[in-house]
Amino acid sequence: MSVLYSCSHLDSPHSPLPPTYPSSSSSYHQLDKLYFCEECDAVRCDQCVAVEIASYFCPNCLFDVPSANVRADKNRCARSCFSCPTCESSLSIQASDVPTESGQPGPPYSLICSGCRWSSKEVGWSFEKPTGIALQLQKMNHQTEIVQSEFDSLKEHLESYISLSTPAPSAPSSIRSTRDPSRQISHLTQMAQKALHRDVGGMVAYSARSKGRSTGKEGEKEKYGWDELGVYEAKGSWRAGGESVLDGVDILRDLEDSGAGGMAEVGKRWGKSWDNSKMTKDVLPQRIPLQTKLTKRCPHPNCRHLLIQPDTKSIRMKIKMVAANYLPLVEIGRRRRRIPSNDMNEASEQPTTEELERRRRERRRTRGGIPIKEEDESMGLPLKRGETYLFQLALTNPLYDPIQIRLTQPHAAKDVNTWCNVSIPTQHFTINALKDAWAYDEEEEEGNDDFLIGGSEAGFSEEGTTTTGGGSGMGTLGKKSRLSILGGQGTKKGRDRETGVEKRSNTSKVILLVEVLPDNNTGDRVRFDLEVRYTYKSDEMATPTEPGEGSGNGEKRGKKEEYKNFTFWIRIDLGVVE
Amino acid sequence: MGAFDPIATYEKGTYIETDTGNKVSRKATITGATNIILGGKSIIQTGSILRGDLRRSTAGQHVVITMGRYCLIGEGAIVRPPGKMYKGSFTFYPLRISDFVQIGPNSIIEAASIGSGVEIGKNCIIGKFVIIKDLAVILPDTVLPEGTVVPSMSVWSGNPGKLVDTLPETYQEAMEAKCKSYYQRFRAT
Structure with a gap:
């Protein structure tokens, strides 16, 4: 049971493909996850918005990490936040049990998991101070040092190549030429040629080679020699870590003791592929990865307006352009099953489309006179084949002005084979404006009893007859009288709900x-x-832009009173067929 | 929002309604009521337990549980303040719950603070001194270990609980509307 809203991504608004096409599902999202760009007058979704990182923070200590430090900290908290190697919950710092002179717990400190009672003593970690654990660890932990020095030397090695391959003399063209991808390709093909001792095809290389040929062999050699990448020799080899036979025996012995649980899961070893050990006991706590707050922009290349701008200090948003504030909320509920009268039961087992059409028309005709039996059903129950169901579609207006609704089926839906025939008896109706909270509360109090009965059929008969007006012409009435009308409307409209619209606030x-x-x-x-x-x-x-389909519907009709149209598409999922 | 939500009813007289609109079940166990502050329009349902008697051992008046407006303590939920050893003696610390907080049935809460707009599902265990910031969702059957910090706009699930998702920007309005609507719908037969 769901109602999803379509986002046409960057296209001009159009009816998406019918639900029989599975590919259309990517255009549909929940309303609360959609954004709305006022400039483009279009719906935007998480898949199409441009995202920028507004700020970084640690989810455990909630420290706002300056973006300058994030790279150096390797996107993880550089204070004292660590995650447990076994259960991934955050570790807390515990003082030792050894009593000190002052009687207070003191150093050494260790990290302890409150979820699974893992302690850093198991891997031999203990700290002098209860603060800045990551820094203390950096000093005592050699593991990262090896990796870092290896990385640094590799970087150094490659940097020498990069500086070499940037030709210094031809200064003006150098910047352009290094950015030129074909140049890189030519280097590659040249190197490949050297390695293979034969010609390798390649657009740029070809011309270079033919030129080289003409100038002679010596020149060619010189030219190719200058950007050759030397062999890098690693400081430590992965072989040196030793998957030796004895290690294997040790691992097997460990496994025998610990069982299958002794082997660490891939997910836990993922972060430290440098290490050879695959054992759970060797998994070390990791610093907690940082989280981000995101700024979201309209993806349209000519717009780029901010849709979401978070405040780094609080939960408030500086800018929040969400579709829920612009589009009416659509909900579906109150399922009722038509219980067919006897003659309808006798109808042919496999009705043709004309038959169905005829039947529907018949039903529409008889609705006013003979009461058709309907049975309330739970929304969660599976639907039955060949049955007719009545649903209520509720639309809630988020705007401070009343709006007019037109419900139709997108023409595409009729062409293709679908799961159901849908008819909308009331295609045009209005929804009242959203009011201030105080007006709501007042109304709620007044209309409460009426509203209560909305759920049960029986209550309508005994309800009062306080109604005075219809659904339209509200704007001319004063606030008080409008409220009273609205209060009573639930009952009046409720009774002849079959034909009309049920309105409440x-x-x-x-x-x-x-x-x-x-x-x-x-x-x-x-x-x-x-x-x-x-x-x-x-x-x-x-x-600036025509709304919705832009078909001239939004023309000005006066200086102040301007009416605009906006069209959107929704997909309703009614549940499974039994 | 919630146009088809059913009305939650209770038998008349089973709930006490206070001047500020709180609805407290007669069958809820509330100890040390003088140490509990309710902000108004909050609902405490049948079978839930609020331990206001677990107060700081020193003399004087201590508020144990504070709760904001439009909160819901579900059926059978237990809310008790966290306690620990401090300077050689065991003491309890106050538990602060902000506005628009819903706590699901049969959950056990020992948090230090719960921010506004927090939804805790059913059968959750929120450990001692957990800090839940504003706007967060704890999915049903989650266990948060002692001292966990739940940042804003996050969704937590599992045992032990982990951050699994983030919330859409519209969550604040949705949660406030949900809490208000539940309060409106919760009425005597």
Whole structure:
């Protein structure tokens, strides 16, 4: 059971592919994960926004790491935050049990896991001070030193090559030439030629070679010699670490003692591939990786406006352009199954499309007169083949102005084979504006009893008749009278819900008729798309872009009162077929 | 938000409603009530236990549990302050819960502080001195070991709990609306 919203990514808004195409699922997201760019007047999703890192912080000590230090710290917390080698929860610092003169616990300190009681004493780590553990560890831990010195010498070796291969004399062209990828390729092919002692094809190399040929062999040799990469000799060899026979015996003996659990999981050895040991007891605590706060931008190359800008100090966002503040929230619920009357039961087992069409029309006709039996069902139950279900679709307006809704099925949906036939009896309706919180509370108190009954069918008969107005023309009434109308509306609209719209504060509910087709397979998910277009009043005087489809619907209709359309697509998942 | 959420009802008289709108079950075990502060519009459901009697051993008035507005303590949840040895004697430390916090049924909470907009699922164990910052989700059946720090906008799960996901930027509004809506829907039959 879900309602997902489409994001057309960078395309102009269009109806996505129907749900029968699995590839269309990448365009659909939950509303609360979508962004909205006001400049482009378009929905943006996590897949298409441009992301920048606003700040780094340690998830354990919550220290804001300056971005200048992040690289040097290797993206991990450089203070005292370590994760447990066995259970990955954070380690805490514990003073030794040895009583000191003052009677207070003191050094040496060790790291202890409060989750699994692992202690750093197991790997022989103890510290003088309870602060700056990472720094203390760096001093005493040689493991990282070896790796670091190896890395440094390798870097040095390669740097000498890089400086050599940058020709100094031809100064103006040097910058350009080093950036030229074909030059690198030519080096590669040249080196390959030397190694193989024969010609190797290559665009640039070819011309270079032919030129070289003409100048003679000596010149060629000189030219090729200057950027040759020398052989790097590692300080320590992986062989030296010794997978010797005796080590193997030791490992096997250890494994015998500890069982299969003695072997460390790949995930735990991942971070330190330099070490040879595969044993759990040799896994060391790792510094905790840093987390980031992200700034998100509109991906459109001509826009690049900020959609999300977090505040590094607090949880507030400086800029927050989320779709939930612009698009109406759509929810589906209140499932009811039509219980067919007898003559309908007799209908042919496998109805054709015309038959289904006829039946639906019939039902629509009879709705007013003969009451059709309906049975409330839980939303979680699997759907039955060939049955007709009624759903309620609730749309909640996030705007401070009333909006008009038009619900349609995207034309694409009709062409392809789907799981169900959907009909929308009420295609056009309005939703009231979002109001201040205090107005809500007041309304809630007034309309509470009415609202309560919304859940149970029986309550409607005994409810009062306090209604005065219809769904439209609200704007002209005063606040007080509007509230009273809204209070009563739940009951009035509730009673003839079949034809109308059920309204409550800034939410409108309409009926959706879904006929699950008889040729569905068991386990199919019933899904369908809806096109929702809403018209809202815009205070903006100038409109840089046409909203929605940009088909001229957003034309100015006056100086102040400007109406705009926005169209979006939703995908509704009703659950599995039994 | 939550247009189809069912109404949660309770039998009339099983809950006490305070002046500030708190709804406290008569069947909840609340000890040391003078040491507990409720911010208002909070719900304490049947079978839950709040240990206000576990106070600091020194003399004087000590607040043990503070709770903000629109909080929910689920059925059978246990909320008790954390305690440890300090300077040779065992003492309890206060437990602070901010606004819009929902604690699921049968969870055990011994945190030091829980920020606003935190949702803790059912059957969770939140260890001693855990600090949960504002806006976080602890999924059901999670065990957070002693002293864990849960940063803002994160989702935690597992035993022992690990950071598994981050929350969308809209979570704050969604959680506040959810808590308010639950309070509105929780009413006597």
